Amino acid sequence: MSDEEHASAPHWSETWRGVEGQVPAGPAGYGAMIDTLRTFLDDVAAASPDEAIVAALTQDMAGWSSKLRPLAVPEAERIFAHRRDLPGRGQTMSPQLFIDEASAESVRGHVTFGDYYLGGNGAVHGGAIPLLFDEILGRLSNAGTQKRSRTAFLHVDFRSITPIGKRLQIRGWFEYEEGRKRLLKADLRDGDTLCAEAEGLFVELRPGQP
Numbered sequence: 620m621s622d623e624e625h626a627s628a629p630h631w632s633e634t635w636r637g638v639e640g641q642v643p644a645g646p647a648g649y650g651a652m653i654d655t656l657r658t659f660l661d662d663v664a665a666a667s668p669d670e671a672i673v674a675a676l677t678q679d680m681a682g683w684s685s686k687l688r689p690l691a692v693p694e695a696e697r698i699f700a701h702r703r704d705l706p707g708r709g710q711t712m713s714p715q716l717f718i719d720e721a722s723a724e725s726v727r728g729h730v731t732f733g734d735y736y737l738g739g740n741g742a743v744h745g746g747a748i749p750l751l752f753d754e755i756l757g758r759l760s761n762a763g764t765q766k767r768s769r770t771a772f773l774h775v776d777f778r779s780i781t782p783i784g785k786r787l788q789i790r791g792w793f794e795y796e797e798g799r800k801r802l803l804k805a806d807l808r809d810g811d812t813l814c815a816e817a818e819g820l821f822v823e824l825r826p827g828q829p
């Protein structure tokens with residue numbers, strides 16, 4: 620999918636875009652490159668390659684690292700994880716989050732954990748699920764305001780196995796705000812089954828606070 624197709628796909632919410640503000644421009648094809656990297660990581664995780672494939676792949680990857688390293692830029696100029704116009708924000712650390720509906724108070728979307736996120740016995744790794752919750756609640760907490768916040772705590776309850784390779788539904792919402800404190804909640808479901816739920820405290824940063 621091209622970046623333009625990504626940005627105009629029906630899963631992308633104009634409302635969420637509106638509350639998150641401007642996004643940095645990036646080169647054409649960046650979203651497709653990140654999609655390819657995600658697929659690659661799933662393929663690496665699922666495959667049992669022979670020695671020749673391992674050697675060739677290692678060489679190819681080292682070649683690409685050498686090409687990328689001289690292109691490193693300061694954080695503020697980076698594209699990775701800054702493309703909020705793309706599903707998954709143009710990053711591969713947490714699973715690709717597709718937003719279906721969003722406002723400044725709540726958000727609803729879907730996600731599929733690929734093989735890369737396997738913990739064991741077909742279940743998602745217990746560390747990947749908080750990543751997803753921090754992603755959706757962190758974005759919601761910071762949406763529609765210039766007053767940025769950071770996660771003070773993130774409590775996650777694993778209610779049932781979160782399956783690999785299935786399209787899951789995720790929701791996040793504001794519970795309350797009190798001074799600089801914002802309490803948000805989220806849940807992750809496989810159809811009618813509650814997989815996990817989270818409660819996060821986000822604290823608004825003071826001017827100059829990193």
Ligand SMILES: CCCCC/C=C\C/C=C\C/C=C\C/C=C\CCCC(=O)SCCNC(=O)CCNC(=O)[C@H](O)C(C)(C)COP(=O)(O)OP(=O)(O)OC[C@H]1O[C@@H](n2cnc3c(N)ncnc32)[C@H](O)[C@@H]1OP(=O)(O)O
Nearest residue numbers: 753754757758761767768769770771772799800820822825
């Ligand atoms: C990502 C950074 C934000 C940038 C956002 C920018 C743009 C937004 C747009 C898009 C974003 C895109 C993607 C975002 C995706 C994910 C976001 C993830 C966000 C994170 O993943 S970020 C990393 C993990 N995060 C940290 O690295 C925080 C380390 N930490 C600290 O930086 C401080 O700890 C801080 C600032 C949290 C508070 O420090 P502080 O000095 O400002 O405030 P203070 O301690 O006075 O607390 C004030 C009131 O909160 C209560 N309180 C505090 N902590 C509590 C706790 N744990 N439990 C219970 N209550 C607590 C106090 O009890 C008091 O309550 P009261 O006023 O009632 O007494």
